Amino acid sequence: MGTNDIVKFEALSPAEFFRRNREIAGFSNPTRAIYQTIRELVENSLDATETFKILPSIKIYIDYANQSRSWISIYVEDNGIGIPGDEIPNVFGRVFYSSKYRIKQHRGIFGLGAKMVVLYAQSTTNTPILVRSAPLRSNVIYEYQLMIDITKNEPVIMSQRTMENKYGWHGTAIRVVLEGDWSKAKRRVEEYLRRTAMVAPYAEFVLRGPDEDDAIKIPRVTTKMPDPPKEGLPHPKSVDVELIKQLIQKNPDLPLLEFLTENFDGVGETIAKTFIDFVGLQPDMPVGKLINDELINFVTKMREFNGWRRPRADWLSPIGEDILAEGVKFVLRPEVVFTVTRKPSSYMGNPFIVEAALAWGGAIEPSDNPIIYRFANKVPLIYDEGNDVIRKIVDEIDWTQYKVKFPAPLAIVVHICSTKIPYASAGKEAIAEVPEIESEVRNAIREVARKLRLYITRKEKEQELLMKYAIFSMYAEEVVNALSYVTKADIEELRSSMTTLIKEKLKIRRFEDLLNNSLSSEDENNSEAQDHEPSS
Numbered sequence: 001m002g003t004n005d006i007v008k009f010e011a012l013s014p015a016e017f018f019r020r021n022r023e024i025a026g027f028s029n030p031t032r033a034i035y036q037t038i039r040e041l042v043e044n045s046l047d048a049t050e051t052f053k054i055l056p057s058i059k060i061y062i063d064y065a066n067q068s069r070s071w072i073s074i075y076v077e078d079n080g081i082g083i084p085g086d087e088i089p090n091v092f093g094r095v096f097y098s099s100k101y102r103i104k105q106h107r108g109i110f111g112l113g114a115k116m117v118v119l120y121a122q123s124t125t126n127t128p129i130l131v132r133s134a135p136l137r138s139n140v141i142y143e144y145q146l147m148i149d150i151t152k153n154e155p156v157i158m159s160q161r162t163m164e165n166k167y168g169w170h171g172t173a174i175r176v177v178l179e180g181d182w183s184k185a186k187r188r189v190e191e192y193l194r195r196t197a198m199v200a201p202y203a204e205f206v207l208r209g210p211d212e213d214d215a216i217k218i219p220r221v222t223t224k225m226p227d228p229p230k231e232g233l234p235h236p237k238s239v240d241v242e243l244i245k246q247l248i249q250k251n252p253d254l255p256l257l258e259f260l261t262e263n264f265d266g267v268g269e270t271i272a273k274t275f276i277d278f279v280g281l282q283p284d285m286p287v288g289k290l291i292n293d294e295l296i297n298f299v300t301k302m303r304e305f306n307g308w309r310r311p312r313a314d315w316l317s318p319i320g321e322d323i324l325a326e327g328v329k330f331v332l333r334p335e336v337v338f339t340v341t342r343k344p345s346s347y348m349g350n351p352f353i354v355e356a357a358l359a360w361g362g363a364i365e366p367s368d369n370p371i372i373y374r375f376a377n378k379v380p381l382i383y384d385e386g387n388d389v390i391r392k393i394v395d396e397i398d399w400t401q402y403k404v405k406f407p408a409p410l411a412i413v414v415h416i417c418s419t420k421i422p423y424a425s426a427g428k429e430a431i432a433e434v435p436e437i438e439s440e441v442r443n444a445i446r447e448v449a450r451k452l453r454l455y456i457t458r459k460e461k462e463q464e465l466l467m468k469y470a471i472f473s474m475y476a477e478e479v480v481n482a483l484s485y486v487t488k489a490d491i492e493e494l495r496s497s498m499t500t501l502i503k504e505k506l507k508i509r510r511f512e513d514l515l516n517n518s519l520s521s522e523d524e525n526n527s528e529a530q531d532h533e534p535s536s
């Protein structure tokens with residue numbers, strides 16, 4: 001009896017795989033499905049706007065489509081660059097179809113999110129997704145109703161039409177009906193938007209829920225936007241055999257020297273020659289002539305070679321210290337916020353930048369541990385904090401070295417941007433442990449923590465001075481009274497000289513300065529100007 005008689009083999013289409021395993025893309029239950037749907041659509045909207053320097057305006061409307069069956073309708077509209085009409089079916093109907101498989105920072109990476117939304121809707125309510133989109137300067141608006149042929153991983157067009165674009169609209173609007181629990185998902189969705197606004201204060205959001213008074217509006221706080229990322233080439237340290245084979249196939253006759261200078265980030269002629277020498281090959285050898293062993297050796301050497309330039313960070317778009325501070329101030333309303341954007345760094349040839357903000361006091365509730373807000377490529381990570389390397393690092397820090405005593409009103413924001421975020425899963429909720437990233441996160445947090453220590457030290461000194469001033473003034477009044485009685489001098493003059501004397505003694509240049517929380521320059525010099533790294 002042949003094996004085929006007892007074991008049946010079959011292939012699975014990508015769409016079928018994700019229909020069966022939707023948990024790994026974040027669609028694990030009805031509450032999570034709503035959150036994940038909104039998140040995937042909003043992230044596409046943000047990518048379609050800010051990557052092209054358009055200030056994002058995003059509308060999210062939730063309605064009950066059929067309350068007895070827990071069917072929820074979700075509508076998301078943006079003012080982005082839109083989608084070309086002929087691309088719409090594949091964009092929503094073919095798993096692993098994307099414009100973001102490029103070396104450039106995006107929120108999206110997998111080419112999966114929008115399709116998961118369609119798959120989930122289809123699997124729970126059997127209704128198509130409605131898409132309307134108008135690219136920039138388009139005379140028409142395209143409208144499609146789409147489903148997915150799951151076994152073929154292909155779009156099924158249920159209806160299609162074009163409409164006149166009377167008002168010059170551009171952007172994309174999507175309506176989808178799925179089974180979900182809005183009452184439970186609501187808080188998560190609101191929190192997600194609040195956190196998104198923290199790192200994108202240049203965006204505005206309207207969220208309207210199905211019930212009366214169920215609406216929130218997050219206004220645009222600034223019109224400043226980060227510079228969009230440029231599109232890059234792979235760094236030689238990030239390659240593998242398959243990538244090199246694909247590049248060779250495109251042009252097998254290309255000499256090795258040109259192959260290197262044309263296809264990789266930061267490889268000039270001199271570096272390419274040194275490298276080819278290091279491998280022991282000839283610069284004019286056509287790259288297609290590399291035999292298997294040579295090819296494998298070539299790739300291994302590419303990763304070993306230490307003469308490459310560092311990966312360029314032009315493919316990244318960090319938020320920037322000012323914009324991040326504005327977002328954090330607006331959302332968390334702290335007493336004070338410190339931010340830092342670290343210099344670019346890299347892991348395995350992938351450039352990355354870590355940014356951190358520390359918010360202290362004000363509306364932040366004191367808690368026993370720092371409150372952590374994690375972001376990757378401007379996406380808030382809400383679930384799975386326990387598995388995240390950022391939580392681990394924050395917990396390792398000895399906060400007493402920064403004068404923080406818990407419970408304390410302390411929030412830490414960490415943003416990692418990279419052309420390749422090492423996510424721990426397809427749901428994009430936690431960042432895996434990568435030593436280079438860990439060390440940058442640690443440095444970023446320490447940098448803002450040092451600013452906090454300086455701030456707390458100053459505040460303590462100010463408190464001390466205010467106390468002394470109050471006590472001295474109290475006694476001064478008695479002295480002034482007694483002096484004026486004995487000498488018959490003018491009491492007002494005496495009082496004024498006494499106040500001047502006290503201020504001089506306390507080194508307060510202007511009393512108003514003290515009340516405004518700023519000390520004289522002398523005090524500043526005496527404070528922690530020489531700020532040492534605590535030896536943790």
Ligand SMILES: Nc1ncnc2c1ncn2[C@@H]1O[C@H](COP(=O)(O)OP(=O)(O)OP(=O)(O)O)[C@@H](O)[C@H]1O
Nearest residue numbers: 044048091098099100108109110111112113114172
């Ligand atoms: N609102 C939108 N405006 C413009 N283009 C969009 C919009 N939504 C989706 N797209 C296009 O559709 C493509 C596929 O989107 P999808 O959400 O499936 O994957 P992705 O964003 O590329 O990656 P990920 O799965 O990581 O989110 C995007 O790459 C983008 O080109």
